[in-house]
Amino acid sequence: MQKSIRKLVKLTLIAILVSAQCWGQGQGGHPASTNIPSAEFPRINSDNSVTFRVQAQQAQTVQLSLGFGQSTYDMVKGTDGYWEVTTKPLAPGFYYYGISADGFIANDPGSRVFFAAQKEVSGLEVPGAESDFFAVKNIPHGTLRTEWYLSKTTGEARRIFVYTPPGYDQSSSRYPVLYLQHGLGEDEAGWGDQGHENFILDNLIATNKAKPMIVVNDNGMAGVHFVPPPAPKPGSPPSSGSIVRFFMDERYATFDKIVTEDLIPFIDHNYRTIPNRNHRALAGLSMGGAQAMRIGLSHLDQFAFIGALSPAIAITDLNKDYDGILADSAKVNQRLRLLWLGIGSDDFLFAPVKQSHEMLEKAGIKHVWVQSSGAHVWTVWRKYLLDFAPRLFQ
């Protein structure tokens, strides 16, 4: 039995469970909602500063990096071998962060992770009054379905997420569909995991602010022919303009084919959709916004609603961009029932997107223009969905 005991103790499961419950005792604040169950750190303090705590017994230097290097904090080693730091007060919202221990950059064992920057990254939710619109309330909830479908374009089974509104299974109604895409380095899980699209829609539908709709998320990184721009070389940093132009000019040929020839037919076949352009929207954030513009404007026969949330676009030439379709404002205005464009004032894409808005104005292309506060972050994109979804299918 000795061997069994050793194995059992090795698991350390119970020790972890119980000790985790003791860490935070006597501390102020409360664990973040993004913590793993029973983890007492990170803790949100009453002034919205956040205290992080990790174990790194032999490390010489431990740092907290918030938002991919937006701000870095040196952590301080306590007598108990734990490193700790308290940030300045943080604005309510969602933050990615990482821990670096002697140059090893990884996640915080106390937090849930989210897929971003092509890896699993710790997430932190700082709550506030404005968290209410995506809170889990005691109302009917829709379902977020994980589906696998065969793409003829790529020959592979692709994972998608499909939100069906409350009552979908009990109803025989047909519904409009919003195809909603993530950004570069994230994946099809982003709008559910980071964005809380399902709770935003649940809350909007329960208060009759949005039409009940189906929402579909696929993976926009798709396609053997999609190659992101080359990495910046030392000594020759790329201009943000050229990179944004890449994302705008890219035809996303494989992803276009996946969406229009594989995904939409699959959804229309397997869900009770209203399968026409007046009941189909395409939207996305960042790279996904560039895709929504590129694919949407190429298929006005299929989409009457386009949403570009902090998109990686830089419209400069109405006669060339998007094959010149913007020069025919009468046609675009007649076909599109909504073109939604939004960007935050602290977003690194602010300048090219603002310029794109001005070009659309100049061309006489009708669109909703939202110039908000905020940066290139989920905190902003959730609010954009809150603004965008109620305008759909009206």
Added chain:
Amino acid sequence: MQKSIRKLVKLTLIAILVSAQCWGQGQGGHPASTNIPSAEFPRINSDNSVTFRVQAQQAQTVQLSLGFGQSTYDMVKGTDGYWEVTTKPLAPGFYYYGISADGFIANDPGSRVFFAAQKEVSGLEVPGAESDFFAVKNIPHGTLRTEWYLSKTTGEARRIFVYTPPGYDQSSSRYPVLYLQHGLGEDEAGWGDQGHENFILDNLIATNKAKPMIVVNDNGMAGVHFVPPPAPKPGSPPSSGSIVRFFMDERYATFDKIVTEDLIPFIDHNYRTIPNRNHRALAGLSMGGAQAMRIGLSHLDQFAFIGALSPAIAITDLNKDYDGILADSAKVNQRLRLLWLGIGSDDFLFAPVKQSHEMLEKAGIKHVWVQSSGAHVWTVWRKYLLDFAPRLFQ
């Protein structure tokens, strides 16, 4: 624009994407299926040894820990600042692992994570011939739905996963339901993420080896009254027997109430189930197996099928355990259409489970007994589901 460029470069997204594609060039083997997209390490070599590689520029000591300390490898620093190690050949299957850099224990940025031991843990799939039964094939796929339902017992919205078989939405048939639970330190996502329950069922159903069924996963760590046993104190390691007895004796009062009063009514109301005991099974692994035995034997009016996969049980007294119900073998044999019990020969719970089997034999309780190879790992539990599911609802 300089500020924008700095922010852009800080994101390092593109650099990550492109450089990740270069790491593995010239190396043998192939990236594991559990890697994040485009990560070249860990790599599975032709002899099933696995090469791990992480960056930790200033670290003094970096270690790889496979299976929560089952085996530990010292990693070696290369001239490029990356640490690397190649394991001995590994048996096909699923492994949890962690990286320790100067005492900071975290995940490998190259791998997807899975919830285990109450945290997000890197996972590694070593493929083999026996991976075929959970492979994603070109056959009809079921849907894995994430639902939120209100538990009257706890007053909270609970997340569950519900597998519906291929064709569910297009059919008007009613289906039997398997309630399938995870173990201690894991959660309701385990059977989908680590277990691939949906692909196992898809493959079984496509070959007519299992009846089409609904599978439901809830969170078994539930309940304000559920307190795991105290942590082992230095100098007085607990006997595995006493801990297993705790899990077997625990009434799981809150979770019992959640399952029988909240969850089953929710599922029967919202899905086309056949809502009776002859079409309802309860099963689980480890702690979930103890729960299946405890809750199932307490509610023979509700369940005709019980599955205990590597369960944390130690039956010692037929007149006392489970309120003495096992002493009435006629009743149990009459009510239960299947009692399935399985354990691996390398499992630390082997002795108490084998003894429990012998006690059932002695009592004349009919049951299927599976004594397999393997330890307390998902590699075994996937195979157990493959054996168990075809026996249900026949």
